[in-house]
Amino acid sequence: MCAELFSPPEIKVIPSRVIEGDEMTVRCDYRLDPLRGGTELHFAFYRDGRTVQGYNVSDTYRVRSSQLEDSGNYTCEVRTASDTVRKMSDEIYIQIYELFSPPEIKVTLSGVIEGDEMTVRCDTRLDPLRGGTELHFAFYRDGRTVQGYNVSDTYRVRSSQLEDSGKYTCEVRTASDTVRKMSDGLYIKIHEFFPPEIKVTLSMVKEGDEMTVKCDTRLDPLRGGTNLRFAFYRDGRTVREYNVSDTYRVWSAQLEDSGNYTCDVRKRSGSVKKKSNGFYIQIHELWDDQGAPGPEPYRTLETTNNYSLQPQHVNPSLQAFVTQTIKDEEQYCEEDERWAPYLV
Incomplete structure (x- = not known):
């Protein structure tokens, strides 16, 4: 009767729930026949059918800082050094959970006008089991840094100006920089307040x-x-x-x-x-050098004898004098060219 050299391998993962940034250890677990304890075995690991670690003597595949793309169906294969015996494990799906959601730019005012205090927030949701994780935030306008990494998720402009308009993005990372994520862009327009x-x-x-x-x-x-x-x-x-x-x-x-x-x-x-x-x-000028009225437009000023005085503005003393003269010496006014422009 032929005894099993080693049992079919089994995938085991530590920790049982893996979150972005965690060190993940995947082990290819097996039992070697006690009578063959010195047998050298080699191990290989696969994710979704692709090799992530080729054959070597380690029964462990380690990811120092797991990312979402490390999620997948894992298998491992064990073989003897001489490759006379090899066995494949069953698949196990390993899910890498988000430490925090992809950030989103939010602005406090729907319409920002010059002089407004503008608050831009980098909104993200942290995994409830990792509520104490320290995150750092940075803000960019048109690809240029407007606020470098710090613990505040808010970028504030006390008095916004037209030049503060632009496409805003923010980036979030862990304090250890093992996980970082960038938001989509949001165009913020600063509207002109009052062009006088x-x-x-x-x-x-x-x-x-x-x-x-x-x-x-x-x-x-x-x-x-x-x-x-x-x-x-x-x-x-x-x-x-x-x-x-x-x-x-x-x-x-x-x-x-x-x-x-x-x-x-x-x-x-x-x-x-x-x-x-x-x-x-x-x-x-109201009057030119020759005593003639200045440029048009004119305004009619009625006299008591239905004569009219022009132009638009007449000195009150002069008006009184002319009016009196017209009353007393109408014939004189008709003959004197100086008054001709003022008669209708």
Whole structure:
């Protein structure tokens, strides 16, 4: 009767539940006939039919830091050194469990506007059995590091600016760096808060006009209640300091009020500040050197005798004088060319 040299091998794994990063030991267990205790045996290991460790005298296959791709159907084969006897184990499926889920980028605000505090979080779920595992997090924008590895899962921008827009990713790793995972990218757009524009109420401003200059802003509808402050400049010099009014008013414009006007707008907190483009405002002379009226447009000023005075702006004293003269010396006015432009 022929006795078995060694029993059919059996796969055994330590630990019984393997998590990413664990050292995993797979053993090819067998029983050698006591009477043949000195027999040299060789062992080989396979995962899903592919060799992971070729024949050698070790009955153990060791993975120092197991990864998800180490999951699979394991078998081992035992043979004598002379290869006269060989036996294969049954399959055993070894599952490598996630230490933590693939991270996901999350941002606190659905729409981030200039000046907002933006919080970007690297969200992951740690295996409940490994709740005490220390993880480190890093953040990237367009592939460049914006926050290096540390224990915080959050990247915070106190006052976001347009240049903070970009494709954000985060990476998580264990403190020992045995497991690391990268998130998918998430594009975060920082929306412009208020692009200001200089506007003037009159298309043509003449000496003596009341001139109103407005710093027009298109405030984002989501931030309609934001407190803004406005300042105005002419040729780079301040003509009105910051206050809540978006309007700069000159009650009686003079030639020296001509210039390149700009305005600044800022949030009350000062976290966002914007400057308009320049807008040149020309103050036109009311009368030229020959005493003729300045450029159009005109505005009709009715007199008591149904005559009309032009142009748009007339000095009150002059108007009274002319009106009286017309009343008293109508014929004189008709003959004198100086008054011809003012008669209808």
